[in-house]
Amino acid sequence: MTSVIRFVALSLLPLCLACILARGVEPANPARRLRVGVVQMALGRTIAEKQQRILAGISSAAARDVRVVVFPEGALRGIDGDQPALVEQAVSAIRQxxxxxxxxxxxxxxxxxMKLRREANWMQVIGPDGREVFRYEKLYDNHxxxxxxxxxxxxIPCSAIICADRWLRGVEEIPIQQGAQVSFELSCNFATEWVAPFGWYWYVPRALRNNVWVVFANTGNKVxxxxxxPAARHELRHGHSAIIAPDGRITAAARDDVEAIVVADLDVSQATRTAALTRAAHPALRKFWEAGATLQRGxxxxxxxxxxxxxxxxDITxxxxxxxxxxxxxxTIxxxxxxxxxxxxxFPARAIDETALPQLQAAARDHRMTVVVGTxxxxxxxxxxxxxxxxPDGSLLTRYDQLSATPPFQPGDDPSAMWFRVKGVPAVVTIGEDTLWTELAELxxxxxxxxxxxxxxxxxxxxEAALxxxxxxxxxxxFQTFTATANVVGSAIWDDLRDAEERRAEVQGLPRPNTGAVxxxxxxxxxxxxxxGPNAPFITATRHxxxxNRYHPARTSNFNPQMDAWYRFGAAIVCPEEPTRP
Structure with a gap:
């Protein structure tokens, strides 16, 4: 059983931290146990202030027998961060x-x-001997x-991501393919990035599609x-730091946006990476992942x-x-x-027997519309x-066999069969666990x-299942698409077509674009x-x-030019030829 305890931090701290502690059953092999403490700290103004808050967090976490103390993106950041001597002095204090x-x-x-002519984020891992173990610069800042x-x-093999670099697959997932069992993300997310109906919507899927531990350290607020x-509403952050197990369970989390320490014992033997390795071993995707590893190594x-x-x-409905x-x-539908x-x-997966397809084809022809149905x-x-x-003429445009299928079904072998067109607009179809094989959607x-x-x-x-x-x-x-997810319950329609405008509005404090009712x-x-819902099993939505699709290179190679060939290589795998035009 896992317990969660909240209590006030030790009085020796110059800042008050709540602590959330999740203790699991002791692993049989102590070498595979790792106690991690995430310090969800608020923003500060100067390097000295941030240094003191980091040192206080280390002390508080160490008092709880934490082995790894994790701080958010920009934990050591201040208005005087342009003075190298101050930063180096602070790093030396953290080492000590x-x-x-x-x-x-x-x-x-x-x-x-000076090279970039602007502030740039980086992260470091300091070992128990005070030496640097790892460092990397945020690619969204230094491409x-x-x-x-x-x-x-x-x-224990680990990897790390700085905030927006989570959207670069080479940063997020290639190190996992190379052996990482714990994926750390350090973020300083805007308050609007926490969408309560979706919860930890970036981090749970990452754990699930890779079967690794995900440690999410985010900035919080003092109040x-x-x-x-108070004059900078734009600086409001959402907190909700969390430690997520390889099966997607929230092991420990800050359930709000205030300062906290989140502690959990990680049984690293649970991080099998099975899902990640299965994706990379699929004959249709193996060369894609091999190419990515080659490029990542230079x-x-x-x-x-x-x-x-x-x-x-x-206009598509x-x-x-x-x-x-x-x-x-x-x-009738x-x-x-x-x-x-x-x-x-x-319609959902396996909605009808294949022998009924001719009648459905006739209905599609009669009503002049495109139909996707699972069998x-x-x-x-x-x-x-x-x-x-x-x-819409009743012809069969394509049959796609689920690539991620497991027994009793055989996995498909042809991702190019995903493609078709609707009123000339390029479209793809996926099934079942393909939803976790997001490289298919991205490519x-x-x-x-x-x-x-x-x-x-x-x-x-x-x-829990619905969430x-x-x-x-x-x-x-x-991935900047108009998407329909059809299931026997909870079917939904999604819109990401104006992704760039929506992000720009949040980052620059502009009015949100009119994306239509959502x-x-x-x-x-x-x-x-x-x-x-139960009373509305049939839903529709229309978008222009x-x-x-401008996702590439705007969200890919523009931030990660080292991997440009990877995106092109992968796109050629999933779409080697022009799809059928209905």
Whole structure:
């Protein structure tokens, strides 16, 4: 059993910290146990102030037998950060504190870069002997910085991410492929990056799709809901630091935005990396991951030039229907969808028997719309979890077999079968656990996909399952696409088409763009437009789709030019030829 205890920090501290302690059963092998303490500290103005707060956090965490003390992005950052001597003096003090407490210290800093002509973030890991174990510079700030790799804490392979670098797959996931079992993220997130209906929506899916521990250290506030400088509302942060197990469980977390220490015992043997290795071993993706590792190490990879798919701008109406095993109802749904001017109707995975496809094709032809439906497909004595795409003329445009399938289904082997078009707009379809194989969604976006439909058949609808589904779908839909996720419960439609404008508004303090009505607005991920419920199993949404998906290179190579060939290489794998035009 895991317990959570909240208590006031030791009186010796110059700042008051709440402490959340989660203790698990002692692992059989003590060498595989790692006690981590995340210090969720508030922003400060000077290097000296930040130094004292870091030293206090080290002392408090060490008093709780913590082995690794983790601080947020920019923990050592101040208005006087352009004075190298001050920064070096502070780092020396942190080294000494680590040596005296016999702990590892993971912390972020920011200093002015003459080369970049602006402030740039970096992070360091200091060992119990006071020496530097690891350092990397944030690529979102210094795009030509060295790619971070794996470092060891008590012999345990680890990796690290600084805030927005989480959106660079080479930073987030290649070190895990190389052996990292603990993924640290140091952030200083805006308050608006916490979207309560989605919870830890970046971090739970990372743990799940890689089967690693995720340690999220974020900045908090001295007073809940109030920036440290009342005149700078933009400085409000959201806190919610957390430690997440390889199966996606929240092991320990700060449940608010105030200063806290979050402590948990990590049984590192649970971090098997099974999901990460399975993705990389798939025949369709193995060369992609091998190419990424080569580039990350500074090598070269031959990759074709990229010409993203384009289309004429169009208004697209997506619809999902939570109907399975009922062909007459599905035919009725298509008539209803036609009345709402739907262009595409999506049914869940394994919604009908393949023998019923001809009747569904006839209905699609009668109502002149594109239909995506899941069926079990049999070939050469093998079973496949498949999606059939039917064009508005009733023809079969493609059959995609789930790449991530597990027994009793055979995994598919052709990601290029994902593709089709709706009113000329490039689209892809995925199924089931493909939702955690987000490289498929990302590479499709790089290649030009602007519509993504995902089919599932997960009946679990308890609060925890429903939240996890939203978290995973939110990640899948966050590649500047218009996305429909069809399931037997909780189907949803997502919009990330104006991602760049939404982010810019939050970062620059501008008015939010008019993205249309949404159920949940999430400026740093896809917006949840509408969700199906018990009394609303059929949902629709309409968005204006532009001429092309601008995700690449704006969110990829522009920040990580070292990996440009990787994106082009991957896009050629998932989309080697022009998809069918209905």
């Amino acid at each position: 504190a680590a040596r005296e407490a016999k702990v590892y210290v993971v912390f972020g800093g920011a200093t002015y870069s 030509r910085a060295t790619m971070p790799g794996v470092f060891l804490i008590d012999g 809940s809901g109030a920036p440290d400088d 090598g070269t990879v031959e990759a074709p030039s990229l010409k993203p798919l384009t289309a004429a701008e169009a 997506l619809a999902t229907a939570q109907v399975v095993d009922d062909l007459p109802s599905m035919q 298509l008539a209803r969808a036609r009345a709402t001017n739907a262009d595409l109707v999506v 079990e497909h049999r070939r050469a004595g093998q079973r496949y979890n498949s999606a059939f795409v039917i064009g 499709a976006a790089v290649a030009g996909a602007q519509i993504h439909v995902h089919l599932d058949r997960d009946p679990a609808n308890d609060p 996890r589904r939203l978290q995973v779908w939110s990640n899948l839909a966050s 159920e949940v607005y999430s400026p740093f991920s896809a917006n949840l437009v509408v969700r199906a 789709v532009g001429a092309r």
